Amino acid sequence: MSTLQNPSPAPSPHFPDLPRADTPKRQLAHPGRWISAVIGLALLALLVRAFAMGQIRWDVVGQFLTARVIIVGFGWTLLISACALALGVVLGFAFGIMRTAANPTLRLAAWLYVWIFRGTPVLLQLLIWFNIGLVFPRLYIPGLIDERMVDVITPFVAAVLGLGVNEGSYLTEVVRGGIGSVDRGQVEAAHTLGMTPGQTMRRIVLPQTLRLILPALGNSAVGMLKFSSLAATIAMGEMLNAAQRIYFINGAVIELLFVCAIWYLAGTTMLSIGQFYLERHFGRGAAGSEPRKPWFRMRPRRAAV
């Protein structure tokens, strides 16, 4: 403290042996990090060895990894996931906006949707969509459509409806929360400029909501890719279903399940990378927005303050 009161550049007489300003500095050694790295590598080696020595024919895994049936199945997996996610996002925004509406009928309708579709298992919903023809044998809309329900609700349509409508109920709550976290002042500013509720929602609230909920949407996309495997139970020939049909014949159960795991991991990894760039793109203009570094480039994160 005495140095603070003493502006003289010379070392304080109370501390005659203080080091010079250009004294070199040495970093802390962090031996714990090296030890944990060694232990981690050892455990990993053990795990790899266990699987390598285990009852898995890795050549079969390699052989089926690029089998045509599996690739086509993965294509269906991607298509179901994309369609169901798109449906879920549309429903989520529609009902999420309704949840914040001034009109109580709209609010109640959206609440009812969430209550039903978030409150029952998605597998159950898939089975009900797939068997909806038992309730409504014909789909009849005057002047538009008149068909047998089983012809309309194919396994693909049932999968997309089941997964999409269910996801929509979760996203409704996400969107409602996102709209609620947009600063009230932004809305007031829009009102004082004379923007109508519709203009305010479209131009000011929704673009900010989208930024707020992007991480949640990324979660949804990753989740959807995995949940699409449930469609295997309603005879939809996506990847897991294709793998099952193969191992019922050749008995290579674990090998084909591993093939699926590898493809699912590849898919979710690509989605995570896409999400990172999407968030960075929409993050421009945000407070303190220096570009983040991708986690997959393995740079150290800045310490939390």
Next chain:
Amino acid sequence: MSLAVKAVGVRKSFGSHEVLKGLDLEVAYGEVLCILGPSGSGKSTFLRCINHLEVPNSGYVWVDGSIMGYEPRGGVLQELPVARLRAQQRRLGMVFQHFNLFAYRTVLGNVIEGPMVVRGLRRAEAEARAMQLLDQVGMAGRASSYPAQLSGGQKQRVAIARALAMEPSVMLFDEPTSALDPELVGEVLEVMRGLAKGGTTMIVVTHEIGFAREVADRVLVMIDGEIRETGKPEQVLSEPRDPRVRTFLSRALS
């Protein structure tokens, strides 16, 4: 001297707490009115009632030829559809204490938003006018910056340009310098001084007594939801008649 704003018996309660206890006010075109008063006296609520961001529980505000939010019809005040209310609100430019700039729009994007979306101007036209306004508030050089990159004083100057871009009949300022670091207050007051000199009708809720003394045509002191004193700044600020106004001013000036 024609009337721009007239408040008639404006009352407002939040729950059981009565914030505004029946306020009357007249502001003429070209007039600069400063509203002073201690924190919690209802100044900001009153200003927000004028542009209908808060709806008065009773009484009403007449602006520029019509009653805000209502239409007299067969002896009652009929509530207006929201689109017609917004058309009224855009005639009142509002500057907020916390700026409320659109976070993900550039400075220029903030200023052209209202003219393009609400007034239907073409982009080129809106941008040309916006650049003039940004020049007027000294922010033309930062047109492509985002709000997060600006200081508080710069944000507030952009907010003023954004409000002016709607070509309002009256400008409302809700404690425009209260959220600023002391050294940034001057640049905002300078812009407001320029507007006042240019003949803009202004209602300014503020704690800057020096600004009120210098720029206001009239000052009004609110305490506990009532107008305690109103008049020329030199009279009200130097020789207040009301004892509570005298106490408030002596505290504020010390």
